[in-house]
Amino acid sequence: MIDNYESLPHETADIITRPFARFLKIEAAAGGLLLLAVLLALALANSPWQEAFLGFWEIPIGLTFGPVDFTRSLRHWINDGLMTLFFFVLSLELKRAIVLGELRNPRQAALPFAGAVGGMVVPVCLFLALMSGQPGMHGWGTVMATDTAFVIGCLALFGSRIPTALRLFLLSLAIFDDVGAILVVALGYGEALNWSALGLGLLGIGIIAAASRLGIRSVPVYFCLGAAIWLCFDTSGVHATIAGVILGLMTPTRIWVSDVRLRAILGRVLAAPAGDHRQGDAAGQRDLRQAGRALTESLSPVERLEMMLHPWVGFAIMPIFALANAGVTIDGADFGQPVSLAIIVGLVLGKPIGVFGFSWLAVRSGLAMLTPGLSWPFIMAGSFLTGIGFTMSLFIAGLAFDPEMLSAVKLGILSGSAIAATAGILVLILLTLLAAYAKSATGTGDKGPKI
Template sequence: MDDHNDAGFPSETADWITKPFSRFLKIEAAAGGLLLMAVLLALALANSPWQEAFLGFWETPIGLTFGSLDFTRSLRHWINDGLMTLFFFVLSLELKREIVLGELRNPRQAALPFAGAVGGMVVPVSLFLAMMYGQPGMHGWGTVMATDTAFVIGCLALFGRRIPPTLRLFLLSLAIFDDVGAILVVAFGYGEALNWSALGLGLLGIGIVATASRLGIRSIPVYFFMGAAVWLCFDASGVHATIAGVILGLMTPTRIWVSDIRLRVILGRVLAAPNGEHRQRDVAGHHDLRQAGRALTESLSPVERLEMMLHPWVGFAIMPIFALANAGITISGAGFGQPVSLAIIVGLVLGKPIGVLGFSWLAVRSGLAVLAPGLSWPFIIAGSFLTGIGFTMSLFIAGLAFNWPVLNAAKLGILSGSALSAMLGVALLIWLTLRRT
């Protein structure tokens, strides 16, 4: 191997932008496969002799009670409202990094996935409302809004380098935009009666987090403690608690604390120290080593450090657990002929691609947005069908909007619509990549 590679080349700004994005895509692609396995397992158990035990397990009450304060929730609630907060936190970190440091810092390039995300929410919701007008379940229009990031990236991973990298960026950015849009709708459209005192405490907690950041407090455990306090306040306020993850993610700084020049100076001081056993008893030497370790950590921005820390946990633990807790439906108990199932399928399979493609075309046509290099309309058409994979957020919102047995029918529509969207999008990409060879 080349000695220069062993020593390591100096990092460039472009590496800091592209490497985290590449790492994010790899984790999402692998997580998509694990997520699919969790879905199939949940479906199998929900339609097996262990059905009652499996479905009842997620309703197990867990929590604490302090006098009049009751923090007892079902296991499914802690997963959907607690663990999923970390999911939205990581999505917000990725969105902020792309807007501040990545390709989306160009407003006209960011406008294309943003316009597609808006269309991918407006059109399917309109179709859903038109089909469900005056019927029970109309309140569940949010189920057709969002795109599942892991499954979409997993589908794109099947094609490797045969598809333009800009298509991955477009779909990832679009999925993050409409996931954030969906959680804002959840926070205010599917919340409960507001507890203004708890909401005020939550906003005060956010203000304390911002103040701590301005004062230079850099301890991640301290911020996790404050974030947990903010989450509890939002959970008690009636606003959906996962909004705390979105807000705190967007507040996370992207600026590094230790510059490359300062890092080289600190490391140079350590390397220049004499070798030998006497150095093990050298107080100054130990101080330099501790300072070098901290400098290495702080040479990454908080956004990148938190993404590296949490993204694998979200992709390989939280998302599969969420799928196990929410994807289990009894197939015999729900029919495709129910209005809510059909409305969701139409919204995901037709509404999402029509909205994404239509609004993207209007944005480019009006001059508000530009196509990224290598990204063509045929690939956007194929990718727009993949945006109909609404699994995670669709199930999340369905659990808030519907009651049994409508919930079961809605879940069937979500799984069917997501599967059809995936098959159509993958089939079009196969056709396009074969044409290019």
């Protein structure tokens, strides 16, 4: 095989580290933009433009075809429509990590999975205990999930002073419990089922599976089929965003054009003499088109779609979601309401206790193993950060709570997420300072924390 001396040599590890590093960079930048969107929503919701700002998201938009009405509020299209792409990308990342990437080792994958389970079970138990017999118990799902962008954004503040293994652990954990949360949404917060619409949606999923088996690789075809499935699910009573999870997990991870074939096709193009001789040359133009398609198909559909959609989700969909849902009136707000306190306790105490406790039990029982470079103090710090439940918490809150309780719920989510972020950052500051002191005291030049 001919080596390319015009670039750095490739390593097998690049297959894992490059997509992971790209995902982290986008998530870190998206976390900053998401924070700006939250602050802007809060400012507008407590300004003289409050009524216009809050009313804007209730504008009805849609189409009516005879007895079929697809009119929804703008907030609904954002929360159920745009967020479907969020869950689609989330599922793509989960499948890529499990099949191709950093979660291929079952025992390494078991650690964030166990942490995610604990981070869902313990907060829910605390929430239900505090809300026993009170209105709002049905909103237990609000304290389950972790906001990936905010967590990675907090970690980005520390750069190389924290282990890369911690970023991998928290990213994997956030993906696991976000998928768990959306499954809870589908099962626990749906409506009365329309079996005809659900049947059509399942038929559409079957058509996509058949098209994939037949070798159809056109993205527009799958996009149209996916949109039709979403409409069927939205009408069926099953929460429409579950369509994004299903379609993401169905996306193939195998490539169509192998490396050997790609080199052969490109070699034929490069072997042609330089110049403009391809103008009017049908064979030469055909070779160029074939080379372009080969380059595209040398990446798996999971990787291509993730690369294409992830920036849109991080820099457009999530900030828009924050603007539509984070606007809550602070003036006269009562932070002492039971539902606010229950959410704060669930996020600030339940998440770190559940994540750390279940992770420790998984390692002690032999089901999971600590990733090299990851230590229990850093897992503790990361466990506090998992209490940042902003995006999914607001998403579930909009489904679970009555409008009159929603302001108190949002206050609990924002307050609990802020406290959890502060606690996690403070613990990380302490750990990085101790690591720096230990390094200076021993005079070693080792890189990275040793705690």
